[in-house]
Amino acid sequence: MARILSGIKPTGNLTLGNYIGALKHFKDFQETGEVFIFIADLHALTLPIDPTFLRNNSRDLAAFYLASGLDPKKATIFTQSSVPEHAELNAILQNYLYMGELSRMTQFKEKSQHMKDSAIGLGLFAYPVLMAADIVLYDADIVPVGEDQVQHVEITRDLVNRMNKRYGEGTLVLPNYKINKVGARIMSLSNPTVKMSKSDPKGDIFLLDSMDVVRKKIMSAVTDMDATVRYDKENKPGISNLLTIYAAIKEISIEEAEAKFAGYRYGDFKREVADAVIAELEPFQKRYFEIIESKEYLPVLQEGAKRAKEIASKTLKRVQNAVGLLDIDDD
Ligand code: AMP
Ligand code: TRP
Numbered sequence: 001m002a003r004i005l006s007g008i009k010p011t012g013n014l015t016l017g018n019y020i021g022a023l024k025h026f027k028d029f030q031e032t033g034e035v036f037i038f039i040a041d042l043h044a045l046t047l048p049i050d051p052t053f054l055r056n057n058s059r060d061l062a063a064f065y066l067a068s069g070l071d072p073k074k075a076t077i078f079t080q081s082s083v084p085e086h087a088e089l090n091a092i093l094q095n096y097l098y099m100g101e102l103s104r105m106t107q108f109k110e111k112s113q114h115m116k117d118s119a120i121g122l123g124l125f126a127y128p129v130l131m132a133a134d135i136v137l138y139d140a141d142i143v144p145v146g147e148d149q150v151q152h153v154e155i156t157r158d159l160v161n162r163m164n165k166r167y168g169e170g171t172l173v174l175p176n177y178k179i180n181k182v183g184a185r186i187m188s189l190s191n192p193t194v195k196m197s198k199s200d201p202k203g204d205i206f207l208l209d210s211m212d213v214v215r216k217k218i219m220s221a222v223t224d225m226d227a228t229v230r231y232d233k234e235n236k237p238g239i240s241n242l243l244t245i246y247a248a249i250k251e252i253s254i255e256e257a258e259a260k261f262a263g264y265r266y267g268d269f270k271r272e273v274a275d276a277v278i279a280e281l282e283p284f285q286k287r288y289f290e291i292i293e294s295k296e297y298l299p300v301l302q303e304g305a306k307r308a309k310e311i312a313s314k315t316l317k318r319v320q321n322a323v324g325l326l327d328i329d330d331d
Contacts, residue, residue: 003140004035009041010041011054012053016245017185021147024248036138036308038304043080046123063292066287066300067288085137085313089137102126112125142176143178159172167322171318182247183247190222192222205277208288214274218242219271219274221241229258245276
């Protein structure tokens, strides 16, 4: 049975980009694979964050996972920090990724470009090491992510190949990333040439926005003067982004979405996109509020940590043995 692993950082308001690119799809794997989904709280510390905010975001994310349809009987849901093996494996693996390759990572360059060297934490630079540890700890075969995380899975693959060459095949399992055909990169509604991230209140749809606000943001999304609804990322990034959002939510192809909206005026097109997003988010939010209220995420995270640890401790032991750390229980 394939092992599937993914995580999201609890750094703040999740967006429709997170939902379409990652969250929405995690449940698709739970019928046929062994799914591990975690809250990447250690990764959230790589940029300054308020402790109360971080804690609340972690609860929110646990509730979002459950609201998205992940079933805790089928999927293991846990926080990264509740399984210390992540940090322990990180301490080993950090010796096998190198300064040069880490400094070329797009995410590091983007996040650090406006920061002074004296303010950039080592954790931000070493981010891919911990992420590699997250992945290999569960012998993951498949890592479902949005497009911006592909480079991190690729560096994990380099690391796995390096370790296996040095310490023997089977030391670590080689993972593959999986990105969605439609919606791997949702763009900002106010500037459709940049990614929808967690920091643009006008251009981002947040998963907890009220339905009025969601509609308003979509109706005022930046488009163009051409007045035909068709997919052309270069010349019509705004319309292409809205078509992508619609297609991803309805689980149809871009071509099918284009065919449906052929001849539509922009206003009518946007209204139907807003309807589709609202039809998806409204029940999702309702479920989220129930889960927060009932605190049902807590036993899920407790049980999840236990199950995750069972697997993680075995992998850690295997790697410790492979690299030559003395096993005091079994010498
Ligand atoms: P993060 O919020 O950076 O922890 O991202 C969590 C997941 O959401 C990752 O798999 C990202 O690739 C994905 N993601 C983030 N932003 C977007 C976006 N604008 N479009 C599609 N996927 C995204
Ligand atoms: N780096 C991912 C992000 O920013 C979150 C993450 C951490 C992750 N560890 C992971 C995703 C392991 C997949 C697998 O979105």
